Amino acid sequence: MTAGREVWVFIEQEEGRIAPVSLELLGKARELADRLGGQVCALLPGDGVAPLAQQVIHYGADRVLLADHPELALYRTLPYARVAIELVRQRKPAIFLLGATPVGRDLAPRIASAVSAGLTADCTDLRIGDYERQGRVYHDLLYQIRPAFGGNMIATIVTPDSQPQMATVREGVMRLGEPDRRRQGVVERIEPCFNSRDLDLQVLRREVRLPQVDLKNAQVIVAGGMGVGSKENFRLIHELAEVLGGQVAASRAAVDAGFISPEHQVGQTGVTVRPRLYIACGISGAVQHRAGMDRSAKIVAINTDPNAPIFQIAHYKIVGDLRTVIPQMIRAYREQGR
Amino acid sequence: MPYNSVVLVKQVPDTAHITGKAMNDDGTVNRAALPAIFNPEDLNALEMALQVKEQYGGHVTVLTMGPPRAAEVLREALYRGADRVILFTDRKTAGSDTQATSYVLKCAVEKVGDYDLVFCGRQAIDGDTAQVGPQVAEKLGLPQITCAEAIEELREGQIVVRRALPLGTETVRCSLPCLLTVVASANRPRPPSARRMMACKLAATPFDYPELLRRWPEFETETALDRYLTERGLKIDVWDGTDLGLEYGRVGLAGSPTRVLKVDLVVLHSRDSKTFAADESGVAALVQELVQEYVL
Numbered sequence: 001m002t003a004g005r006e007v008w009v010f011i012e013q014e015e016g017r018i019a020p021v022s023l024e025l026l027g028k029a030r031e032l033a034d035r036l037g038g039q040v041c042a043l044l045p046g047d048g049v050a051p052l053a054q055q056v057i058h059y060g061a062d063r064v065l066l067a068d069h070p071e072l073a074l075y076r077t078l079p080y081a082r083v084a085i086e087l088v089r090q091r092k093p094a095i096f097l098l099g100a101t102p103v104g105r106d107l108a109p110r111i112a113s114a115v116s117a118g119l120t121a122d123c124t125d126l127r128i129g130d131y132e133r134q135g136r137v138y139h140d141l142l143y144q145i146r147p148a149f150g151g152n153m154i155a156t157i158v159t160p161d162s163q164p165q166m167a168t169v170r171e172g173v174m175r176l177g178e179p180d181r182r183r184q185g186v187v188e189r190i191e192p193c194f195n196s197r198d199l200d201l202q203v204l205r206r207e208v209r210l211p212q213v214d215l216k217n218a219q220v221i222v223a224g225g226m227g228v229g230s231k232e233n234f235r236l237i238h239e240l241a242e243v244l245g246g247q248v249a250a251s252r253a254a255v256d257a258g259f260i261s262p263e264h265q266v267g268q269t270g271v272t273v274r275p276r277l278y279i280a281c282g283i284s285g286a287v288q289h290r291a292g293m294d295r296s297a298k299i300v301a302i303n304t305d306p307n308a309p310i311f312q313i314a315h316y317k318i319v320g321d322l323r324t325v326i327p328q329m330i331r332a333y334r335e336q337g338r
Numbered sequence: 339m340p341y342n343s344v345v346l347v348k349q350v351p352d353t354a355h356i357t358g359k360a361m362n363d364d365g366t367v368n369r370a371a372l373p374a375i376f377n378p379e380d381l382n383a384l385e386m387a388l389q390v391k392e393q394y395g396g397h398v399t400v401l402t403m404g405p406p407r408a409a410e411v412l413r414e415a416l417y418r419g420a421d422r423v424i425l426f427t428d429r430k431t432a433g434s435d436t437q438a439t440s441y442v443l444k445c446a447v448e449k450v451g452d453y454d455l456v457f458c459g460r461q462a463i464d465g466d467t468a469q470v471g472p473q474v475a476e477k478l479g480l481p482q483i484t485c486a487e488a489i490e491e492l493r494e495g496q497i498v499v500r501r502a503l504p505l506g507t508e509t510v511r512c513s514l515p516c517l518l519t520v521v522a523s524a525n526r527p528r529p530p531s532a533r534r535m536m537a538c539k540l541a542a543t544p545f546d547y548p549e550l551l552r553r554w555p556e557f558e559t560e561t562a563l564d565r566y567l568t569e570r571g572l573k574i575d576v577w578d579g580t581d582l583g584l585e586y587g588r589v590g591l592a593g594s595p596t597r598v599l600k601v602d603l604v605v606l607h608s609r610d611s612k613t614f615a616a617d618e619s620g621v622a623a624l625v626q627e628l629v630q631e632y633v634l
Contacts, residue, residue: 076510077472077481077482077484078481081476102484102485102503102504105468105469105484106472106482106484106485108469109436109467109468109469109470109471109472109473109476110472110473110475110476110482112437112469112473113437113440113472113473113476113477114476116437116595117437117595118435118437118594118595118596119436119437119469119596120596121465121466121467121468121469122466122467131597131599133597143599147604148465148601149351149353149464151604152353152603152604153601153602153603153604154601154602154604155598155600155601155602156598156599156600156601156602157596157597157598157599158596158597158599159595159596159597160597161595162595162596197481200481200512200513201481201483201510201511201512202510202511202512203508203509203510204498204509204510204511205507205508205509206506206507206508206509207506207507207508208503208505208506208507208508209505209506210505211505220634244634263504263505268466269466276633277628277633277634287604297633298628298631298633300624300628302616311611314611315610315611315612316611316612316613316614316624316627316628317611317612317613317614318613318614318615318616318620318621318624319613319616320615320616320617321616324616325616325621328617328618328621328622329621329624329625331618332618332621332622332624332625332626333625333629333634335622336625336626336629
């Protein structure tokens with residue numbers, strides 16, 4: 001494919017704050033564009049979002065397509081899709097990346113369908129490589145790497161004849177780069193045109209809480225699973241996290257059982273974390289869970305079942321009952337004079 | 339005012355509950371050992387459609403695309419209250435990615451026709467892409483409401499839907515027809531009704547006719563059997579690409595822009611690890627090591 005070499009990133013923002021995943025993607029896009037010898041172009045739709053353009057450039061964009069319009073104030077599928085689809089058709093980027101957030105996962109398939117592009121959801125890694133099919137070699141394709149089949153497999157997907165090659169990327173898996181405040185870039189204003197059907201859907205109410213837990217940036221995480229046994233026992237997880245200055249996380253099973261609220265969930269459905277220390281208590285270690293935490297620097301596993309899969313990825317193992325082990329840990333930590 | 343719904347459902351391998359029996363010795367998953375189930379969020383979608391029917395009237399048509407055995411989920415849909423079920427099956431569509439699949443489903447929904455609402459689950463547990471719903475909506479030229487949790491109002495050609503967001507909700511109003519993708523928190527899908535199971539237990543696709551004729555030789559011919567089932571609403575319609583006038587270049591592998599370059603099985607490799615005893619001194623030794631290694 002010789003056409004465009006531009007790597008595009010959709011910048012998701014709400015109330016003047018850029019979603020972290022969009023900034024993570026700018027760093028990755030920079031890396032991919034440098035490899036391809038192309039430019040990073042950021043699509044920034046919203047209302048009153050012009051002040052964000054410089055930040056987007058600092059994180060790696062060469063060009064910002066600024067679509068500033070009152071109808072884009074809150075995310076709605078059709079107006080946002082209209083802007084993106086028109087631009088993709090005109091400018092034919094090589095690659096188009098979006099965060100795998102509820103917005104990205106609503107918007108990306110709509111765009112991909114309209115421009116007949118291939119799309120890979122929820123990627124955890126992106127690379128550049130070649131692909132050969134029926135004697136034809138495609139150079140510098142985007143390798144779209146994602147867990148498949150409930151996380152039991154890792155698939156590498158390519159979209160050789162697709163323009164653009166599209167992917168949504170999980171939050172928290174790409175490293176957030178350092179902003180370079182000296183970086184220069186071009187801000188280009190886009191004048192969107194909407195028809196009445198684009199604007200038919202109205203947002204009547206939005207009730208969104210601020211996040212109470214910040215697992216993505218946590219250095220120490222204490223996580224509980226089904227083995228914790230009850231909501232009451234989950235107090236132990238909270239206590240240990242508090243003593244260690246960490247955050248509380250949970251497996252899907254624990255969330256489903258009602259031990260703790262879903263925003264604490266780590267795993268394939270849930271948050272991806274990469275703390276310095278992850279203490280897994282009463283977590284069997286289903287692939288679903290491991291997908292969200294196996295990049296932790298050190299993993300401690302406490303489980304009564306010596307054959308629990310979590311022990312295969314743990315650096316430190318204790319085969320025992322968390323109800324006695326956790327209080328022992330708290331005592332030992334305090335005795336270290338901490 | 340009645341509202342007609344089309345519900346798109348999928349039969350999937352049960353990836354969510356992988357037990358030891360489905361694990362190979364090398365730590366990989368044996369796909370064949372997993373049971374095939376009704377994709378969980380598609381059941382929520384069906385439930386939402388059935389509730390619309392109960393409250394406002396109208397028809398619920400359930401459509402699936404898959405191999406002949408996918409008719410199992412259509413029987414399940416009949417047991418729960420679907421009025422009509424359709425199986426799309428065509429070998430030429432095997433290997434379709436979401437782009438090709440959404441094209442087939444779009445054509446099938448158009449053939450069903452006369453719909454106000456299209457429902458599907460937010461995502462299927464075998465792929466977790468959540469792409470087919472929005473892509474069908476785009477191809478049908480419909481607005482989409484993803485992550486629908488509740489229909490709050492339905493009148494005068496407009497729908498008000500509450501969407502589930504990770505940290506809250508959003509309520510939107512939009513004109514019909516539209517497509518909704520439904521999340522698990524939307525409702526508790528009803529179990530199959532015993533009465534309907536009795537009434538629909540003969541439900542069959544033409545693929546089942548040879549077997550049925552062996553069991554009930556009194557029908558003598560497939561035509562007679564077909565007439566009997568059709569008259570009683572027990573025939574599971576089967577469509578293929580010809581019925582839909584599909585452009586075959588847009589389906590199957592040929593019509594799928596995505597290519598799987600490779601698939602790596604996730605294999606658990608034991609890491610270098612240390613085991614500590616589950617007693618006071620063992621735990622103390624672990625904590626000491628974590629502190630000394632600057633992990634804590």
